[in-house]
Amino acid sequence: MGFIRNPKDVLSGLLFIALAVIFGLQTQQLAMGTAVRMGPGYFPLLLSVLMGIFGLIVLINGLRFEGDRTTSIAWRALILLTACTVFFGAAIRPLGFLPTLAITVFVSALASQKFRLTTALAITVVMVVFCWAVFILGLGLPLSLLGPACCRGSGRSPPSPCCCRSPSACRRCRR
Amino acid sequence: MLLPITFGLPPVSALIMLAGIYYGAQYGGSTTAILINLPGESSSVVTAIDGHQMARQGRAGAALATAALGSFFAGTVATFLLAVFAPPLADLALQFGPPEYFSLMVLGLVASVTLASGSVVKALAMIVLGLLLGLAGQDIYTGVPRFDFNVPDLADGFDFVALAMGMFGLGEIIRNLEDESQRSLVAAKVKSLMLTKDEFKAIIAPVLRGTVLGSFLGILPGGGAMLSSFAAYSIEKKISKTPGRFGKGAIEGVAGPESANNAGAQTSFIPMLTLGIPSNPVMALMIGALIIQGITPGPNVVTEKPDLFWGVIASMWIGNFMLVLLNLPLIGIWVRLLTVPYHILFPAIVAFCCIGVYSVNNNTFDVYTMALFGVLGYVLVKLDCEPAPLLLGFVIGPMLEEYLRRAMLISRGDASVFVTRPISAVLLFLAAAALVVVLLPSVQKTREEAFKE
Numbered sequence: 001m002g003f004i005r006n007p008k009d010v011l012s013g014l015l016f017i018a019l020a021v022i023f024g025l026q027t028q029q030l031a032m033g034t035a036v037r038m039g040p041g042y043f044p045l046l047l048s049v050l051m052g053i054f055g056l057i058v059l060i061n062g063l064r065f066e067g068d069r070t071t072s073i074a075w076r077a078l079i080l081l082t083a084c085t086v087f088f089g090a091a092i093r094p095l096g097f098l099p100t101l102a103i104t105v106f107v108s109a110l111a112s113q114k115f116r117l118t119t120a121l122a123i124t125v126v127m128v129v130f131c132w133a134v135f136i137l138g139l140g141l142p143l144s145l146l147g148p149a150c151c152r153g154s155g156r157s158p159p160s161p162c163c164c165r166s167p168s169a170c171r172r173c174r175r
Numbered sequence: 176m177l178l179p180i181t182f183g184l185p186p187v188s189a190l191i192m193l194a195g196i197y198y199g200a201q202y203g204g205s206t207t208a209i210l211i212n213l214p215g216e217s218s219s220v221v222t223a224i225d226g227h228q229m230a231r232q233g234r235a236g237a238a239l240a241t242a243a244l245g246s247f248f249a250g251t252v253a254t255f256l257l258a259v260f261a262p263p264l265a266d267l268a269l270q271f272g273p274p275e276y277f278s279l280m281v282l283g284l285v286a287s288v289t290l291a292s293g294s295v296v297k298a299l300a301m302i303v304l305g306l307l308l309g310l311a312g313q314d315i316y317t318g319v320p321r322f323d324f325n326v327p328d329l330a331d332g333f334d335f336v337a338l339a340m341g342m343f344g345l346g347e348i349i350r351n352l353e354d355e356s357q358r359s360l361v362a363a364k365v366k367s368l369m370l371t372k373d374e375f376k377a378i379i380a381p382v383l384r385g386t387v388l389g390s391f392l393g394i395l396p397g398g399g400a401m402l403s404s405f406a407a408y409s410i411e412k413k414i415s416k417t418p419g420r421f422g423k424g425a426i427e428g429v430a431g432p433e434s435a436n437n438a439g440a441q442t443s444f445i446p447m448l449t450l451g452i453p454s455n456p457v458m459a460l461m462i463g464a465l466i467i468q469g470i471t472p473g474p475n476v477v478t479e480k481p482d483l484f485w486g487v488i489a490s491m492w493i494g495n496f497m498l499v500l501l502n503l504p505l506i507g508i509w510v511r512l513l514t515v516p517y518h519i520l521f522p523a524i525v526a527f528c529c530i531g532v533y534s535v536n537n538n539t540f541d542v543y544t545m546a547l548f549g550v551l552g553y554v555l556v557k558l559d560c561e562p563a564p565l566l567l568g569f570v571i572g573p574m575l576e577e578y579l580r581r582a583m584l585i586s587r588g589d590a591s592v593f594v595t596r597p598i599s600a601v602l603l604f605l606a607a608a609a610l611v612v613v614l615l616p617s618v619q620k621t622r623e624e625a626f627k628e
Contacts, residue, residue, distance in 0.1 A: 043575075051303040058294065076352075
């Protein structure tokens with residue numbers, strides 16, 4: 001790769017510098033104050049500069065010294081796991097605990113290269129039952145098992161405990 | 176992973192439970208290290224070297240018993256030390272002014288760098304990144320939101336649990352899924368747990384040495400269990416008459432490090448309970464738990480919450496005792512649990528992370544935060560940047576800034592206050608010295624070797 005001797009160091013150096021610039025620019029909107037009475041921006045700016053310097057050192061080291069190549073990236077795991085975490089956050093209120101959990105577990109099981117449908121389904125079932133027992137029965141977390149989105153179509157009232165935050169969509173809450 | 180479970184508990188039980196999990200892990204880590212050559216904790220890496228060799232030779236029982244006895248003895252001694260030294264140290268801490276606190280935290284952060292494997296500069300950069308992330312949210316003096324990127328949910332800063340679970344939970348899982356080639360799990364059979372007389376004699380000295388070493392290293396900020404076990408192993412190897420046996424099943428190589436890591440694990444509570452400064456990432460987690468419980472860790476814990484303080488100390492000793500009782504008969508079950516393949520285990524971990532993070536504040540934003548830090552954690556690990564210093568920086572960040580500001584107010588903006596006050600000067604000098612020492616080429620070389628082993 002030409003003059004880049006250690007891609008890992010070069011990349012991490014660049015990453016640190018980029019983050020330092022982002023944080024540093026953010027501090028520009030904040031009052032600096034003086035050394036005696038430091039404003040909210042004083043210490044963060046100091047740190048941003050410091051991180052930029054460290055990033056530069058790492059970058060230069062990466063150009064000077066030989067190092068390991070970067071290894072391949074686990075795209076499948078990265079994308080799937082991030083996606084199912086985001087899904088969990090987005091769906092827990094409208095869909096409710098049980099369906100959200102089931103989908104999260106099943107999709108995350110897809111991330112493994114050793115994915116097999118039967119085992120994935122088995123894990124899903126076991127996890128849903130287990131989590132229900134531990135978190136709902138055992139610890140009494142205030143999560144609705146089925147969210148308002150599930151009850152709307154069926155015409156049934158949602159099961160208790162209902163703690164959905166959109167009263168207009170939920171029969172029990174409307175009362 | 177179990178952090179959210181403690182939220183519903185009263186503070187004393189919560190801390191005791193976390194402490195129990197912590198040293199339970201120290202001990203459990205050695206079990207897996209010995210039996211299947213899979214260290215559960217970084218501090219039992221060295222135990223695996225000789226412990227697993229012993230298991231291969233059919234002496235798994237002896238190795239386990241050594242680890243248990245050594246840990247128990249070291250734990251007892253270290254708990255005693257903690258009970259004796261923590262209160263006077265807390266008194267001393269009350270005399271600390273802002274400059275001393277600032278210097279002490281700098282020392283702690285620098286010391287943690289010396290332990291991170293890999294590049295020192297990268298670890299420093301990770302600490303600074305952690306400090307910056309820790310500063311996000313409202314400024315304590317002026318109430319001005321900082322680093323909120325115009326997201327209202329960030330007004331209170333990043334959630335600690337979300338950050339920790341993203342970095343260590345999700346990030347780690349993604350990395351593990353990279354290479355799924357089957358780990359060879361040679362689960363060794365456990366025959367007899369009894370030690371022969373000769374073996375018993377052989378372990379007494381290493382256990383004593385390990386205990387002393389671990390107790391001292393544990394108190395140092397940034398020290399703790401891992402450094403102790405590495406140091407103990409190299410000492411045992413150095414003073415042994417037959418260093419050639421090390422790496423091939425030397426019982427001293429199990430006894431020394433195991434005692435040291437347990438002693439170090441216990442005494443690392445001292446700086447946390449008395450000064451409120453975490454000496455390692457696990458302590459940082461525990462401080463996070465305390466803060467969630469509404470307790471500010473610091474010198475006042477000893478005087479204001481004596482039940483908490485003494486409760487933890489008493490629980491340590493009982494915990495150590497229980498571990499010996501519980502673990503030895505249950506080893507067979509642990510081994511079977513460990514053979515559960517990773518691709519079945521990890522969806523469960525993902526689910527626990529999600530539920531855990533969500534249930535802390537019933538806030539979906541925290542779940543997104545976790546996803547973000549999962550990706551960041553993975554990228555950083557890929558680039559050989561260890562996430563542990565970042566976590567330490569994250570917890571210390573707000574405190575560091577507060578003490579810096581206060582110190583500057585007191586000194587009227589004169590930065591020399593940090594070197595003219597004696598305690599602060601000594602602490603900063605130690606920090607500088609530690610940094611110079613790790614950067615020395617000769618030390619760097621041995622460090623690399625130590626982490627390769």
